[in-house]
Amino acid sequence: MKFTSAFVVLAAAVASVNADTVGPTAGQDLCCAANQQRAQNNLPALKWVPSIDTAAQRHSEFQQSVGHITHYGNNAKNYDLSDRLLAVGFNYRTAAENVGASFPNVDSVTAAWMKSPGHRAAILASGSTVCGGGLATKGNYYTINFSSSMNPSDVNNFYTLQCSGSKSNGAYTGENPVAHKPQPTPTPPKPQPTPSPPKPPVQPTPAPPKPPVQPTNIGHKPQPTPSVPKPPVQSPSVPQPPVQPPVVPQPPPPGNGKCKLVPKGSIAAGKCKPCKACGPKGSPFRR
DSSP states (O other), X not given: OEEEEXXXXXXXXXXXXXXXXXXXXXXXXXXXXXXXHHHHTTOOOOEEOHHHHHHHHHHHHHHHXXXXXXXXXXXXXXXXXXXXXXXXXXXXXXXXEEEEESOSSHHHHHHHHHTSHHHHHHHXXXXXXXXXXXXXXXXXXXXXXXXXXXXXXXXXXXXXXXXXXXXXXXXXXXXXXXXXXXXXXXXXXXXXXXXXXXXXXXXXXXXXOOOOOOOOSSTTOOOOOOOOOOOOOOOXXXXXXXXXXXXXXXXXXXXXSSOOOOOTTOGGGGGOEEOSSSOTTSOSEEO
16 A cells, blocks of 8 residues: 655646536545544545646546556656646645555554654644545545635635535535435334224113012011921832731630640640630640
C-alpha cells in the first residue's frame, strides 16, 4: 500500500460551478472521511467542489494508467496539482493533495494518511475550506485535494456535504433542500385494538312462582300427614304337616288273676291266647 502528499500555495483563474443538489460520489466519500477527522480535532467541515472532484478523478485514472502513485501527471514532471486545478478553472489560494493505492476502502486509506505526519497535516490544515477527490477502482488509486478559495464570492458555488460517517448522502448549495434533508424514519402506527361488539344486557331469569302457603288450623303448626294403613304382608303359603295329638301312654289295667297282661306286639303275645275276660284296656291276649 502506498500513499503520498503534496502542497502548493498560489493563485489561479476563477471558475465556478452552480447547482442545487448533487448525488453522492467517491470524491464526496473521501471528503466525508476527512471531515470525520476534522470534527474530532474541533475543526470546521470542508465543503465540496465538483471541479476539484474532476481534477482528482483525472489524476487517479492517470496513476492507474502508469501503475504507481505520483503527484505529477501527463508524463511531465512539472505537471502538478497547480496545473490540474488550473485545468478545471478553480480559483484557489492554497492547495494540498494526498494520494494512495491498494487500500480496500475509504476508511482504510484515511486511517493510513492520519498515521503519516505530512498527510495528517493536509487533512487537518486550518486554512483549507473545500475539497474534492477521485478513485480509479482498478488498483484502488485514491486522490483527495484540499484547498481554499481566492475569491470569497465563490462560496456560493461550494456544496455542503451530507455524510453518514465516511459515506456521502449527496451535497447541496444554499439552504438544505428537502430532497437531501435527512428524513426521520416514520414510526409505523401502533395497531389499534379492535373494539369488542357490545354485549347484550343480561336478562335476569324470572324465579318460578312459589306455591301459596296453605294456612293451618292450629297455631300455624304443620299438621301431621295421616298415615295410610299398610296392606298386610302376604306370606307365601307353605303346606304344614297335620298336627298329631300327643300320645299319652295308658297304664295297663291291673291283672284280673286269670291272665297276665302283656304289651301289645310283645313277643309274648304270640304265646298268649285271646283273653275274653280281660278288660277293655288290657291286651286281648293272655298266657
